[in-house]
Amino acid sequence: MNRFVLLGMGALALAACSKPVPTDTAAPTAPPVADAKAPAATAPATPALEARSFDCAKAHNDAEKLVCGDARLAALDRQLAALYKSAQSSPDELDIAAEQRGWVKGRDACWQAVDAHRCLLEAYQTRIVELNIGSGAVKAPAPVAYRCDDDSKPVTAVFYNELDPQAAVIRWGNDQAIVFPAEAASGARYTREGVEFWEHQGEATLNFYGTALSCKAVG
Known part of the structure; x- marks a missing residue:
């Protein structure tokens, strides 16, 4: 299985030969007194507290607490946990485990970011895309090449319109x-x-990352 290389957590960084998809206080009332003979109602599970790659009751850092308290992040955590479990049966299990440990350290460092929620969201989405691409189950679409005003390095984009989440991989040189x-x-x-x-x-x-380019698709 081809390994998928990432820029790193600080930069956290292929897609369809088709074009990308456009993206155009009232006071509370007192609760009724429960009937002593009636069975106690079971409270529905809270989706935001169902993160499964770790025990939310034992969340030990700000990043994990934020994941446990946010429904979208918790859903991504469950999705990632399932993908990682499946990836552990691959021949590259040891490499994937090492990558995952590095990813967890990077995720936990998101508390230092200016926007911790965005940092966590992009961390989870990125790792999910990496595991999907690295699994070999996703057919790599043809890259779209672009000619830019600074042509010192080639620019390509690969649009994964069928992935969840959708993503594109932008290459600028290496x-x-x-x-x-x-x-x-x-x-x-x-x-x-x-x-x-x-x-x-x-x-x-x-x-x-600070370099601005104007480009046109080739072909």
């Missing part, structure tokens, strides 16, 4: 970043902290 769909007035826009790729009718702008 560097790459996994980015995710974002709202746009027109065209298709993908972002992550430090990276923005915006494509419309074959023309694209790319901001890659």
Whole structure:
């Protein structure tokens, strides 16, 4: 199985030969007194407290507590836990386990980020995409090449429109970043902290960790 290489947690960084998909207080009343003969009602489970890769009752850092208290992050945690369990049966089990330990350390460092929620969201989404691509179960679509005003390094984009979450992998020379769909007035826009790729009718702008490029699709 081909391993999927990432820029690193600080940068946290392939997609369809098809074009990217555009993204166009009243006081509470007192509870009724329970009938002593009636069976006690069972409270419904709270989705936000069902993170399964760790015990929320024993969450020991701010990142884990935030995951346990946020329904979207908890859902991503469950999705990642299932993918990781499946990946453990692969021939690259030891490599994947080492990557996962490194990822956990990076996730737990999100409390230092200016936007801890965004950091965690992108961390989970990125790792899910990595495991899906690395599993070999996802057919790698053909990359789309772009010619940019600074042509010192090639730029390509691979659009994984069928993945959950949807994603694109942007390559600039030997560097790459996994980015995710974002709202746009027109065209298709993908972002992550430090990276923005915006494509419309074959023309694209790319901001890659401070480097701004204007590009056109080749072919």
